[in-house]
Amino acid sequence: MKSNRxxxxxxxxGAVAALSLSACAAPSGDGSVxxxxxxxxxxxxxxxxxxxxxxxxxxxEAEANKLGVNVNTQGAAKWDSTLQKPLVDSVVASKxxxxxxxxxxxxxxxxxxxxxADAGIKVILVDTTVxxxxxxxxxxxxxxxxxxxxxxxxxxxxxxxxxKVLIIGTDPGVxxxxxxxxxxxxxxxxxxSFEYLGVxxxxxxxxxxxxxxxxxxxxxxxxxxxxxxxxxxxxxxATGVRQAGKEGSVNVVSFDAGAAQVQALRDGIxxxxxxxxxxxxxSEGVAAAVSALKxxxxxxxxxxxxxxxxxxxxxxxxxxxxxxxxx
Amino acid sequence: MTxxxxxxxxNTETSNQRNALTRLASIQxxxxxxxxxxxxxxFSLLAPTIFPQxxxxxxxxxxxxxxxxxxxxxxxxxxxxxxxxxxxSVLVFSGVVSAKAxxxxxxxGWGTALVGVIVAIGVGLLWGLLNGFLVAKAKVPALIVxxxxxxxxxxxxxxxxxxxxxxxxxxELSDTVGYGNVWxxxxxxxxxxxxxxxxxxxxxxxxxxxxLHTYAIGSSEEAARRVGVxxxxxxxxxxxxxxxxxxxxxxxxxSQFGTTAIAGQSQTNLNVIAAVVxxxxxxFGGVGTIFGTMLGLFIPAVLQNGFVIVxxxxxxxxxxxxxxxxxxxxxxxxxxNAATRGASAKAKNSLTALWSKKQ
Numbered sequence: 016m017k018s019n020r021x022x023x024x025x026x027x028x029g030a031v032a033a034l035s036l037s038a039c040a041a042p043s044g045d046g047s048v049x050x051x052x053x054x055x056x057x058x059x060x061x062x063x064x065x066x067x068x069x070x071x072x073x074x075x076e077a078e079a080n081k082l083g084v085n086v087n088t089q090g091a092a093k094w095d096s097t098l099q100k101p102l103v104d105s106v107v108a109s110k111x112x113x114x115x116x117x118x119x120x121x122x123x124x125x126x127x128x129x130x131x132a133d134a135g136i137k138v139i140l141v142d143t144t145v146x147x148x149x150x151x152x153x154x155x156x157x158x159x160x161x162x163x164x165x166x167x168x169x170x171x172x173x174x175x176x177x178x179k180v181l182i183i184g185t186d187p188g189v190x191x192x193x194x195x196x197x198x199x200x201x202x203x204x205x206x207x208s209f210e211y212l213g214v215x216x217x218x219x220x221x222x223x224x225x226x227x228x229x230x231x232x233x234x235x236x237x238x239x240x241x242x243x244x245x246x247x248x249x250x251x252x253a254t255g256v257r258q259a260g261k262e263g264s265v266n267v268v269s270f271d272a273g274a275a276q277v278q279a280l281r282d283g284i285x286x287x288x289x290x291x292x293x294x295x296x297x298s299e300g301v302a303a304a305v306s307a308l309k310x311x312x313x314x315x316x317x318x319x320x321x322x323x324x325x326x327x328x329x330x331x332x333x334x335x336x337x338x339x340x341x342x
Numbered sequence: 343m344t345x346x347x348x349x350x351x352x353n354t355e356t357s358n359q360r361n362a363l364t365r366l367a368s369i370q371x372x373x374x375x376x377x378x379x380x381x382x383x384x385f386s387l388l389a390p391t392i393f394p395q396x397x398x399x400x401x402x403x404x405x406x407x408x409x410x411x412x413x414x415x416x417x418x419x420x421x422x423x424x425x426x427x428x429x430x431s432v433l434v435f436s437g438v439v440s441a442k443a444x445x446x447x448x449x450x451g452w453g454t455a456l457v458g459v460i461v462a463i464g465v466g467l468l469w470g471l472l473n474g475f476l477v478a479k480a481k482v483p484a485l486i487v488x489x490x491x492x493x494x495x496x497x498x499x500x501x502x503x504x505x506x507x508x509x510x511x512x513x514e515l516s517d518t519v520g521y522g523n524v525w526x527x528x529x530x531x532x533x534x535x536x537x538x539x540x541x542x543x544x545x546x547x548x549x550x551x552x553x554l555h556t557y558a559i560g561s562s563e564e565a566a567r568r569v570g571v572x573x574x575x576x577x578x579x580x581x582x583x584x585x586x587x588x589x590x591x592x593x594x595x596x597s598q599f600g601t602t603a604i605a606g607q608s609q610t611n612l613n614v615i616a617a618v619v620x621x622x623x624x625x626f627g628g629v630g631t632i633f634g635t636m637l638g639l640f641i642p643a644v645l646q647n648g649f650v651i652v653x654x655x656x657x658x659x660x661x662x663x664x665x666x667x668x669x670x671x672x673x674x675x676x677x678x679n680a681a682t683r684g685a686s687a688k689a690k691n692s693l694t695a696l697w698s699k700k701q
Contacts, residue, residue: 063655063657087653088655089650089655092657092660093608093609094605095603095605095606095607095608095609096599096601096603096605096606097595097599097603097606097607097610098606098609100405100598100599101401101405101643101646101647102646102650104401104404104405104647105398105401105646105647105650105651106650107401108392108393108395108397108398108401108647108650108651109389109392109650109651109653110392120507120599120601120603120606122507122509122599122600122601123599123600123601123603123606125600126516126520126521126600186505186604186605187504187505187506187507188506188507188509188601216505218605219605
């Protein structure tokens with residue numbers, strides 16, 4: 016009995032110590048050693064393990080390699096500002112030269128990032144932004160309003176006669192998706208042949224999006240188009256359309272171009288994808304950080320473009336725009 | 343007269359039993375404290391210029407503050423052999439109602455802020471009372487009741503706001519409670535507030551009749567009832583406490599994040615429950631300390647911070663915390679088995695043995 020308890024205690028300590036030690040073993044290979052003027056960057060993803068941010072990470076790492084700077088990638092497992100804030104605080108404590116971050120909330124992440132800038136760290140906002148980002152060295156994102164417009168144009172091309180359209184969003188208060196919705200709304204309201212049914216919030220959860228689409232199709236069986244605002248909303252929307260047996264009669268146009276979306280495009284469940292250029296956002300971010308650290312002038316705001324992917328171009332010119340699940 | 347006799351006998355009976363048990367519980371607190379110390383030392387060795395600095399530790403204690411407030415209520419609830427899954431949602435709901443109230447009053451000024459605090463605590467209390475009533479009077483298992491209010495509170499928060507976060511928080515609150523320091527120091531004010539609550543409720547739990555009855559109900563609800571503890575009323579009070587503290591957490595969260603963060607707090611309930619259990623509170627009730635819960639909160643917080651600083655993916659934190667959690671419950675199980683076999687004397691010897699070996 017007593018030796019058992021003793022054993023558990025020691026094992027616990029041992030396990031923690033071993034984990035911690037393995038923790039130190041990993042980064043020391045590409046970390047600490049280096050010239051004195053070598054820059055250390057930290058890239059904080061909006062969400063760990065999502066293809067959009069993985070593709071961005073690929074762009075970040077490729078550019079960092081090219082410019083000879085160190086980069087460390089971090090990300091919370093959920094899109095949740097209450098999880099991202101402690102992460103940012105810890106990164107700031109580790110005193111990197113620059114932080115590239117996709118903030119989870121325009122209000123909640125402002126103060127922690129302001130604190131980072133006050134501590135002398137260059138803050139580069141990639142993808143999403145915050146309220147009053149004057150402290151940031153640079154902002155690089157897709158022209159999301161334009162992306163919303165592009166999404167509407169794609170739906171219009173598929174449904175020239177008009178009809179009911181719905182947006183499946185993620186969460187309100189995310190700067191990028193809010194802009195996409197604003198762009199789409201602007202376009203849909205200017206066109207009398209379309210009836211706009213509003214936004215349903217899927218909380219960035221595909222299962223939730225599928226349920227919402229099912230319910231919306233039950234209420235309005237004559238929906239002709241769904242604009243899904245990101246990967247998770249699109250995966251869920253495609254599932255929902257399929258569950259309702261509406262493939263073909265409902266055109267789903269999705270923002271982003273992850274593997275599942277491309278597959279859905281090939282299967283005919285999604286009809287068009289509005290692909291962003293996350294790798295370009297990442298590499299531009301690193302370039303801006305390094306320029307700023309070297310004291311060179313930096314473009315304060317950069318917007319990247321889109322590529323609309325359909326079955327016609329997915330295997331040719333559109334190929335390079337498909338997001339990656341590993342670098 | 344009979345009432346007072348009965349109470350005295352409960353006191354002696356449970357305190358005898360409790361002496362042995364608290365002593366054992368304190369061993370687990372001690373073990374957890376040592377685990378925390380080891381983690382701390384390892385990271386201090388790995389990153390001596392960053393990790394042990396006050397600037398870093400300051401942000402750890404700041405980020406743990408809201409969870410600590412929730413952890414107090416959760417410790418009480420789990421000691422009664424209950425569970426409260428709804429804390430994160432109640433926090434969000436209270437924050438939403440409070441933000442609505444402050445918005446109606448013009449969103450600025452100390453008066454508005456005070457109203458916001460009172461509304462948040464009040465709303466949280468109401469959810470807690472509902473939980474308590476359903477658990478104690480309607481006899482619905484706590485897991486189900488609070489799973490229900492978890493969904494209901496979050497859903498209603500979304501109904502009230504249409505899912506759009508309210509960002510109108512008085513500047514007075516965010517500048518002081520949210521990011522301010524105790525006057526003349528660099529200690530975060532939010533940490534001091536949490537610490538005061540922790541001390542108050544640690545005294546309530548360990549030194550008052552209310553606390554004693556909480557342990558008694560957790561050890562054996564039936565026995566507590568037979569010796570005259572008003573079990574139903576007490577359970578309602580314990581869940582109301584948890585709800586009220588979650589409501590207060592709502593105003594703290596508003597101050598810190600400047601938004602109702604409706605999509606946030608998704609893992610809060612599980613993080614708090616894990617901390618309580620790691621801290622040596624038995625999930626089967628009757629045993630536990632507030633101090634242990636605080637230690638239990640710092641393990642994940644320090645691990646995450648340390649992993650980020652040494653540059654490891656924070657996914658590892660979840661692996662490490664999971665390991666510690668299961669080990670903690672394993673130790674608790676062992677202790678319970680020993681106790682039911684009447685081996686508490688032997689267990690005491692083993693403590694001595696453990697201690698002498700350590701030295």
